[in-house]
Amino acid sequence: xxxxxxxxxxxxxxxxxxxxxxxxxxxxxxxxxxxxxxxxxxxxxxxxxxxxxxxxxxxxxxxxxxxxxxxxxxxxxxxxxxxxxxxxxxxxxxxxxxxxxxxxxxxxxxxxxxxxxxxxxxxxxxxxxxxxxxxxxxxxxxxxxxxxxxxxxxxxxxxxxxxxxxxxxxxxxxxxxxxxxxxxxxxxxxxxxxxxxxxxxxxxxxxxxxxxxxxxxxxxxxxxxxxxxxxxxxxxxxxxxxxxxxxxxxxxxxxxxxxxxxxxxxxxxxxxxxxxxxxxxxxxxxxxxxxxxxxxxxxxxxxxxxxxxxxxxxxxxxxxxxxxxxxxxxxxxxxxxxxxxxxxxxxxxxxxxxxxxxxxxxxxxxxxxxxxxxxxxxxxxxxxxxx
Amino acid sequence: xxxxxxxxxxxxxxxxxxxxxxxxxxxxxxxxxxxxxxxxxxxxxxxxxxxxxxxxxxxxxxxxxxxxxxxxxxxxxxxxxxxxxxxxxxxxxxxxxxxxxxxxxxxxxxxxxxxxxxxxxxxxxxxxxxxxxxxxxxxxxxxxxxxxxxxxxxxxxxxxxxxxxxxxxxxxxxxxxxxxxxxxxxxxxxxxxxxxxxxxxxxxxxxxxxxxxxxxxxxxxxxxxxxxxxxxxxxxxxxxxxxxxxxxxxxxxxxxxxxxxxxxxxxxxxxxxxxxxxxxxxxxxxxxxxxxxxxxxxxxxxxxxxxxxxxxxxxxxxxxxxxxxxxxxxxxxxxxxxxxxxxxxxxxxxxxxxxxxxxxxxxxxxxxxxxxxxxxxxxxxxxxxxxxxxxxxxxxxxxxxxxxxxxxxxxxxxxxxxxxxxxxxxxxxxxxxxxxxxxxxxxxxxxxxxxxxxxxxxxxxxxxxxxxxxxxxxxxxxxxxxxxxxxxxxxxxxx
Numbered sequence: 001x002x003x004x005x006x007x008x009x010x011x012x013x014x015x016x017x018x019x020x021x022x023x024x025x026x027x028x029x030x031x032x033x034x035x036x037x038x039x040x041x042x043x044x045x046x047x048x049x050x051x052x053x054x055x056x057x058x059x060x061x062x063x064x065x066x067x068x069x070x071x072x073x074x075x076x077x078x079x080x081x082x083x084x085x086x087x088x089x090x091x092x093x094x095x096x097x098x099x100x101x102x103x104x105x106x107x108x109x110x111x112x113x114x115x116x117x118x119x120x121x122x123x124x125x126x127x128x129x130x131x132x133x134x135x136x137x138x139x140x141x142x143x144x145x146x147x148x149x150x151x152x153x154x155x156x157x158x159x160x161x162x163x164x165x166x167x168x169x170x171x172x173x174x175x176x177x178x179x180x181x182x183x184x185x186x187x188x189x190x191x192x193x194x195x196x197x198x199x200x201x202x203x204x205x206x207x208x209x210x211x212x213x214x215x216x217x218x219x220x221x222x223x224x225x226x227x228x229x230x231x232x233x234x235x236x237x238x239x240x241x242x243x244x245x246x247x248x249x250x251x252x253x254x255x256x257x258x259x260x261x262x263x264x265x266x267x268x269x270x271x272x273x274x275x276x277x278x279x280x281x282x283x284x285x286x287x288x289x290x291x292x293x294x295x296x297x298x299x300x301x302x303x304x305x306x307x308x309x310x311x312x313x314x315x316x317x318x319x320x321x322x323x324x325x326x327x328x329x330x331x332x333x334x335x336x337x338x339x340x341x342x343x344x345x346x347x348x349x350x351x352x353x354x355x356x357x358x359x360x361x362x363x364x365x366x367x368x369x370x371x372x373x374x375x376x377x378x379x380x381x382x383x384x385x386x387x
Numbered sequence: 388x389x390x391x392x393x394x395x396x397x398x399x400x401x402x403x404x405x406x407x408x409x410x411x412x413x414x415x416x417x418x419x420x421x422x423x424x425x426x427x428x429x430x431x432x433x434x435x436x437x438x439x440x441x442x443x444x445x446x447x448x449x450x451x452x453x454x455x456x457x458x459x460x461x462x463x464x465x466x467x468x469x470x471x472x473x474x475x476x477x478x479x480x481x482x483x484x485x486x487x488x489x490x491x492x493x494x495x496x497x498x499x500x501x502x503x504x505x506x507x508x509x510x511x512x513x514x515x516x517x518x519x520x521x522x523x524x525x526x527x528x529x530x531x532x533x534x535x536x537x538x539x540x541x542x543x544x545x546x547x548x549x550x551x552x553x554x555x556x557x558x559x560x561x562x563x564x565x566x567x568x569x570x571x572x573x574x575x576x577x578x579x580x581x582x583x584x585x586x587x588x589x590x591x592x593x594x595x596x597x598x599x600x601x602x603x604x605x606x607x608x609x610x611x612x613x614x615x616x617x618x619x620x621x622x623x624x625x626x627x628x629x630x631x632x633x634x635x636x637x638x639x640x641x642x643x644x645x646x647x648x649x650x651x652x653x654x655x656x657x658x659x660x661x662x663x664x665x666x667x668x669x670x671x672x673x674x675x676x677x678x679x680x681x682x683x684x685x686x687x688x689x690x691x692x693x694x695x696x697x698x699x700x701x702x703x704x705x706x707x708x709x710x711x712x713x714x715x716x717x718x719x720x721x722x723x724x725x726x727x728x729x730x731x732x733x734x735x736x737x738x739x740x741x742x743x744x745x746x747x748x749x750x751x752x753x754x755x756x757x758x759x760x761x762x763x764x765x766x767x768x769x770x771x772x773x774x775x776x777x778x779x780x781x782x783x784x785x786x787x788x789x790x791x792x793x794x795x796x797x798x799x800x801x802x803x804x805x806x807x808x809x810x811x812x813x814x815x816x817x818x819x820x821x822x823x824x825x826x827x828x829x830x831x832x833x834x835x836x837x838x839x840x841x842x843x844x845x846x847x848x849x850x851x852x853x854x855x856x857x858x859x860x861x862x863x864x865x866x867x868x869x870x871x872x873x874x875x876x877x878x879x880x881x882x
């Protein structure tokens with residue numbers, strides 16, 4: 001697992017708080033230097049860069065340079081074109097990695113849901129600086145970037161500012177596909193849905209969760225009364241205006257019981273959605289606290305997963321199975337099986353050592369490897385998918 | 388003494404305001420209908436035609452507002468929009484969308500336009516309703532003048548995509564008029580999407596016809612009643628080689644136009660009844676993707692020659708169910724094969740999109756889904772109604788393209804009357820039938836058999852036959868997960 005943020009080991013920073021800097025190892029003109037983080041190479045660098053990056057003090061003979069920033073060695077993967085956000089304390093967040101297909105920008109930790117399995121537990125704090133930073137970041141991200149994600153918390157809590165962000169993304173990164181993780185409730189307001197649709201972003205997908213066809217169960221999972229109706233109405237409004245919507249279902253003990261019915265509900269009522277993602281549980285945040293009421297071994301539900309996928313496939317709804325290990329799904333799921341775990345979270349466990357099909361497998365969340373994964377991992381000893 | 392106003396609390400007849408406030412966990416029923424599936428189970432259908440099977444006790448508790456909120460039945464009924472409570476009120480909006488989707492095709496009416504280019508035929512099938520053994524081209528062939536007018540009508544349809552089907556008799560006996568219609572329709576169609584199909588017994592197909600079909604992307608539909616002896620028995624022609632002609636014709640069509648360019652229809656006669664597997668095997672042998680198991684229609688010569696009465700509903704149902712069981716078995720063995728009548732009904736069970744099959748529509752599909760221009764210019768609102776007319780029942784004669792305008796034809800009481808009268812949602816017994824959404828009005832059948840657009844449903848073979856199929860399909864799905872998955876796939880419009 002990549003370390004995406006860390007405290008400085010030592011600094012000699014002269015920066016304002018939350019400075020966004022693009023990592024570089026090539027010299028650039030005087031004027032531009034202030035917005036770059038220079039990757040030191042042992043030579044005496046030019047002056048004027050926003051900061052000078054060192055890792056575990058390898059080059060501490062330069063520690064007296066204005067802007068010296070000594071980060072943990074686990075972050076020395078930083079490369080040309082990556083973007084970091086540096087606090088005045090020296091705490092550094094890697095907010096964009098040029099070579100990663102999975103750049104997700106956190107917009108807020110506030111949320112009007114309190115999901116049992118939230119991987120990013122909400123905090124009721126004013127963190128609108130994250131939105132300001134995201135707006136600035138859009139100017140720094142290279143135009144050729146294929147895809148970025150926005151997540152939270154609940155990004156639409158910003159209301160008009162969220163609309164402005166997507167507008168800006170369209171202007172600054174016209175060729176970049178956007179994925180937004182949202183609970184969709186805000187779009188139950190037709191005016192908000194219309195304002196979003198009016199941006200007319202060419203490739204923006206809203207990933208919206210529906211955890212059950214039973215409103216009570218959905219509301220229980222997200223811990224919010226009335227959430228189901230607002231989410232469904234939000235999706236209806238978005239599709240009325242022709243917007244792209246993906247439905248995301250996290251599979252766990254509280255959702256597996258009606259997973260097939262939920263997929264039937266989607267097929268009958270929300271057939272027009274663009275994609276359905278059936279996702280395994282990530283061992284982060286609240287999931288660990290609620291593990292007893294959430295954990296079910298994927299081996300136990302693989303037949304239910306197969307049935308759910310068959311329903312969606314029958315109706316021609318594009319469907320993907322995310323965050324599952326290859327040895328825990330039935331072969332009939334394979335056409336929908338996607339290696340989805342972000343590169344910085346993806347790992348294998350010891351049991352996988354002899355497996356011949358690791359290259360086809362999505363592997364594990366780093367968090368699963370540490371906290372909980374199936375007791376039934378079975379390495380493939382041949383290249384075929386024996387049942 | 389002034390009237391002494393008594394405090395409300397003192398008058399026991401009046402309830403406190405608390406009484407009128409809705410109690411917690413009360414639910415309201417949404418419109419639904421139900422039917423016995425067997426002794427214990429009831430099938431319920433909601434306003435959008437989605438079904439749910441629950442047991443009798445649950446149904447009773449449900450309608451008495453006594454169903455336990457935590458029970459599976461309650462949760463299923465709420466999720467499938469049979470009830471609303473304060474936990475969710477989105478059901479009405481969703482039902483509304485589904486219902487609107489179901490009827491959305493109505494504004495785009497008349498997708499299928501059948502041109503009877505000749506009544507002449509070299510076959511003499513006893514069950515055929517209309518054909519003539521004659522060389523009198525003047526008497527039984529469609530003229531260019533009539534074709535011209537019919538093309539005008541077809542192109543005036545609100546439907547954006549229309550299909551022109553050439554019918555007979557044997558339409559290849561008048562191929563020049565087919566070419567004329569294709570050329571003219573293509574020339575005049577503007578932005579309308581027009582596709583063509585020829586319904587032929589293939590006995591007269593040849594290279595030059597196929598070359599033309601390929602050039603104009605014309606599809607072929609043919610008749611195949613089953614194995615050679617059965618087919619030839621059902622479909623006599625000089626040389627007694629109808630089967631051989633059909634099989635070699637299918638092969639030829641595929642070579643020229645592609646594998647998917649030919650489809651086949653079968654008709655079930657008395658001699659077919661105990662041979663359903665052989666019939667299906669014949670379709671498999673001809674590489675067909677499915678079969679439409681079709682009963683004889685009670686029109687035309689079929690009625691006259693008594694071949695229609697040759698079997699009743701029960702015999703038909705037995706034949707049909709045997710066929711379907713065999714097809715299910717085939718699928719279980721990995722042979723993908725489909726029964727199209729079931730698929731049409733399943734599309735109504737599993738989706739909100741109406742497949743637009745004339746017999747299974749309400750409002751009736753006559754005129755709305757199809758229209759037929761006879762060789763002499765007379766217009767009927769379906770193939771069956773022209774057959775009825777051939778038997779002397781001219782109730783559905785809408786006029787003639789030579790003398791009547793489009794408006795006169797489509798606003799003719801002979802069309803609007805039966806559509807309105809037979810609309811199943813308001814017909815006695817249909818209106819309360821759980822399967823009304825899956826069924827159709829079919830005023831033509833009922834007028835043909837019962838001399839009434841509606842008829843008494845317990846006496847209707849149409850009703851009996853379909854009720855039995857609906858229950859059979861649901862029973863089959865509910866008892867076998869494989870069948871449910873198979874049927875769900877059959878029921879998709881894109882499948």
